[in-house]
Amino acid sequence: MDFNGSGGGNELHNNQFYPSEESKPLLGEMSAQQLPPPEGNNNHKAGPCSKRSLLHSSSGMRYKLLQEGDIQVCVVKHPRTFLSKLLTSKFLRRWEPHHLTLTDSSLMSATPTGYMEAPLSYSTIEDLQLLSWDNAPKYCVQLSFPGGTVLLQAANSYLRDQWFHSIQWKKKIYKYRKVLNNPSRWDVVLKEIRALVDMALTSPLQDESIHQAPLHIISTLLAENTNLSAQDHENIIVAIAPLLENNHPPPDLCEFFCKHCRERPRSMVVIEVFTPVVQRILKHNMDFGKCPRLRLFTQEYILALNELNAGMEVVKKFIHSMHGPTGQCPHPRVLPNLVAVCLAAIYSCYEEFINSRDNSPSLKEIRNGCQQQSERKPPMPLRLLRPEPPTPPQTTTLSPPPALPLSPPPSIVNSSEILVELERNNNTTNTLRKAPAEGDSEPNLIDCLLVSPALNALSIQLPAHADRVLGCFALILKMLSDYDDWRPALASLLQPIPFPKESVFCFVFCNRELKYVIQRFAEDPRQEVHSCLLSVRSGKDGWFQLYSPGGVACDDDGELFASMVHILMGSCYKTKKFLLSLAENKLGPCMLLALRGNQTMVEILCLMLEYNIIENKDTQLQIISTLESTQVGLRMYEQLCDRQRELKELQRKGGPTRLTLPSKSTDADLARLLSSGSFGNLENLSLAFTNVTSACAEQLIKLPSLKQLNLWSTQFGDAGLRLLSEHLACLQVLNLCETPVTDAGLLSLSSMKSLCSLNMNSTKLTADTYEDLKVRT
Secondary structure, three states: OOOOOHHHHHHHHHHHHHOOOOOOOOOOOHHHOOOOOOOOOOOOOOEEEEEEEOOOHHHHOEEOOOOEEEEEEEOOOOOOHHHHHHHHOOOOOEEEEEEEOOOOEEEOOOOOHHHOOOOOOOOOOOOOEEEOOOOOOOOOEEEEEOEEEEEEEEHHHHHHHHHHHHHHHHHHHHHHHHHHHHHOOHHHEEEHHHHHHHHHHHHOOOOOHHHHHHHHHHHHHHHHHOOOHHHHHHHHHHHHHHHHHHOOOOOHHHHHHHHHHHHHHHHHHHHHHHHHHHHHHHHHOOOOOOHHHHHHHHHHHHHHHOOOOOOOHHHHHHHHHHHOHHHHHHHHHHHHHHHHHHHHHHHHHHHHHHHHOOOOOOOHHHHHHHHHOOOOOOOOOOOEEEEOOOOOOOOOOOOOOOOOOOOOOOOOEEEOOOEEEEOOOOOOOOOOOOOOOOOOOOOOOHHHHHHHHOOOOOEEEEHHHHHHHHHHHHHHHHHHHHOOOHHHHHHHOOOOOOOOOOOOHHHOOHHHHHHHHHHHHHHOOOOHHHHHHHHOOOOOOHHHOOOOOOOOOOOOOOHHHHHHHHHHOOOOOOOOHHHHHHHHHHHHHHHHHOOOHHHHHHHHHHHHHOOOOOOOHHHHHHHHHHHOOOHHHHHHHHHHHHEEEEEEEOOOOOOOOOEEEEOOOHHHHHHHHHHHOOOOOOOOEEEEOOOOOOHHHHOOOOOOOEEEEEOOOEOOHHHHHHHHHHHHHOOEEOOOOOOOOOOOHHHHHHHOOOOOOOHHHOOOOEEEEEHHHHOOO
């Protein structure tokens, strides 16, 4: 072995360029002056064992953070000054295989024997270096500790560097966690936070925990130190902002951000730092249920924007930035996340309202008062108010009605939680009742409000904060409905009404904005949009029911309801099923609107008579009287009578049993032909290779004896199939080859029990629908 001066000189050279961990800054970054000289430099001699530091910035290599792995271990219990001489010895200590785990505080082996009998704490590691042999393919990491050195040998240079950076990361995170656990001076803490952030940003490790670990350390620091000044808050937020560009903030940090938004909504931190964070949440979050504090932070951020001078204009610009300048939003998660935030904010106000009247002793009296007042004919508006300052004692006593028919002040039912004001018309009197302090049971306030059918106005006043919350997020829903590409998904998200049945105040307070949204759905010609106005399933109310006359959200005498019926009738809902549902549930509102001259409702009543939806003779006569009471109704009823006379002539026995239309015939040609005589005996009709569409179904359903229908290579579609399935009960053979029908229309044929032959070649039929039809028929 060579123990001449060259070895010592090499060791001195290494000590010069690789200082111990204690002499380095906490980040452990090396300056350009500390880099080893090039290999061609003659002023420095390379020994048999050389050490080097791997800088990821120059190599560009990226590694995954190791949590555990297999590696060879050797421990040398000698001072570091003799290490280079020992490493050149042929009698180097033996290597032991170990499965090492990098815990948060130490390096430990799965088999605690030999060299790794005890865990090696990160706090005992004084230095961490990379080693390589010139004369052997061994790649080692040197861990220096008091009294010796641990050598870790990897299979190749990449694994060696991966172990080096992983241990270095664990060691530094462990040190930062200890330093920031007991802060003494906040100026020093801020420097350490910035150094921690820089370390995470410059680390060659690529792993989710590389950015999450510093965020968790900082969030724990903030949670344990709640007496920070506002300036300290902003400094810390600015310091950690780079880590939030590609990472969601942890829950504790979300609470800290929420607090800052509430306390300093006009801070520039909200705009400059929180905006990209919230944008990332809205674009990439998949489920707010797993992290509800992300939703709360987004909600508080939007409310902070609303507190700026421009108010909702700033919120509108933010929504537009989330959608993007093009006609199609490139981020599919933005809309569902925005809707979730809005609905949760609105529902939180409802919960606040419900909780505010818990244990109220006046609810039973409110119910009794509503029931007594409902027996009177004049309508009685009711207004819910928040509790006001205490009133003089005389306001809580019974007040006799005045002798003259003057307009007294509104009667007040006083409660410890809320005030309910019952208002009558000017020519009526009011009676003041005091709620009993005790009762047999505590009724539901919303049930009390819904008892009286005479209540025609309901308004609720909430605290200023709740007022702003409801107004802000209801307006956001209104903004979302203005984007054409978002409207189908928005309608689908809102089809199951997102408010509990008893939350009347949601519709009362937000009805203007919600009504605008529903109006946008009703005006959209796309079926996937306006079909969401109906209930999501039978037995459950939808927007169609809520905005119908008598519904909890109707405040316009049925104008929106009529527009919804119009758009639904204009699409594929002109069927017996839809008319039957109207006749069973909404016949009264339909007749009332028809009596007021609404043309859509007049058409509905005429269709009910034409399709024999109404079986009761008295109801039929009442509908006829309603139609004859207006000019538009009388005109449409006369047209109906003419059609009925033509129908009787058409269905009169006689005429051909088979009929084939020439190619290129149109819907008008078919209608003209069928109006020329009697076709009561027609059983076989061929419209193959003609230009007829679904519109001809109106004529086909007038043929009661039709058994065979050939629609090969026509433009007959789904809407026509729905009409045929409801009216041609005797149809046995149907040819739909090369027609544009889809699964939606073909499924309606399952109700035709007489159908025994169906040709669906060259259609858009799918395998699932084919199997479904086989089962149903």
